[in-house]
Amino acid sequence: MTPIALTIAGSDSSGGAGIQADLKSFAALGVYGASVITALTAQNTTGVSAIHPVPAAFVAAQIDAVFADLAVGAVKIGMVAQAETIAAIADGLARWSPRHVVLDPVMVATSGDRLLAAGAVDALKTRLFPLASLITPNLPEAAALLSEPVAGNEAAVESQGRRLLALGCRAVLIKGGHGTGAESIDYLFDGARVVALSAPRVATPNTHGTGCSLSSAIAAGLARGDELESAVRNAKAWITDAIAAADRFAVGHGHGPVHHFHKYY
Template sequence: MSIAQALTIAGSDNGGGAGIQADLKTFQELGVYGMTIITAIAAQNTTGVQGVFPISYEGIAQQLDSTGDDFQPTAVKTGMLYSAEIIKLVAEKWQQYGWSNLVIDPVMVAKGGAPLLQQEAVQALITELLPHALITTPNIPEAELLTGMSILNLSQREEAARRIVQMGSTYALVKGGHDEGSGMIVDVLYDGQSFHYLENVRVVTRHTHGTGCTYSAAITAELAKGSTVLAAVTTARAFIQAAIEDELGIGDGHGPTNHFAYQRRLRGEQ
């Protein structure tokens, strides 16, 4: 039996709500075999990040080679890459092993405000890795860092998506969750020619830790199964909406989303 395989290159979240852990949960829920390259270990809980401990360059390189020598992922996502050195390594190995369907979640800042990407690494992400991306999925603050522009409304989100595509990403998905100006969240997907808008009702909750990781992981899983980008993003948006709406209520701060929710809804379970 052939099964779709997806690889995530990201950091570890011991709390299980984001990073590698969220990616694997999402892959599993969507019927995809998941593999991991761990770039850093974050000591964190729902109240914040207490420390970030990078994996050595050699350790990441060996993980990439071990994966590339034996596995055939049909989609790959990146999350927290931490440094310019690691970004350049990932870009090099990406080309060496001829992987496809790269999803870049440009993880830069944690929910509580802690930086997760070194400042000099932003330019490396733009020049070294982003040109290989099938789709890049920033939230509004991340899109501002990538493009150098202020994003205060929908038209500026559209312009940011255009600029990210001009940088080399085939598609750009600028998420609207940080725009608190309306009761609806509008995510903007741009394919280089036209825009698609994904609208969902805003859920007022503090349990949103890992939404970006989970959203991009769901896109990756669907691409691994052969979906088009628009179909993958549409399914992923439904997945994360369910995960936010059916909250778990874990932790005293920004709690994790509910990775069980989407499939339970499809099965008609409460």
């Protein structure tokens, strides 16, 4: 069967993050991509100038249309913006019960612009975390979700990972891209053990859409039938190469996109 992954996220008009990055990631990894758009953003490599949320009822209609026809192997959830949108997604997933759900709790864009309403954080944790096979916060997002300072060492990361697991998701990947040092270390918590995944830190300003692309790559692996740890390992290796190849592009005047198709051109 054709592996199919669904992204539920916001649209990035500059093409580097959100729905556009998700679909590129799926395609680059041999998976057919479908989409449910939660918000339109007026956005480029320097920032987000406007956000237009899609009505919750229309988000629900998109979800039902996709699941009624396509054999979705995995779902990736990105920008959800509002509590009403979160409720519509949670209800839709409850109706269709996908096997794998990868939730990237997108709170702030690479440019620093906030993408999730402050009042929607509780809804994200109570409605979507319990449905997630995996959540993929970066270090600042993990801290914000727990109302704590950003973890500054491995012990603090592990403590936050375990507390995030206690919110109901089945696994947590805390991403180390915002850390320091020569290695970028992500930590995977599955309730039984902690797996540290290391890769060389790439010095480039072109990291727009990195988190979106990583979570989508994990969803692609799950849609193909990979076990969770394998899907995460393969996705991290792929996104590291995509970041390393990002400087082949000359796109925009800010944080340019990663190179999703680095294996092909």
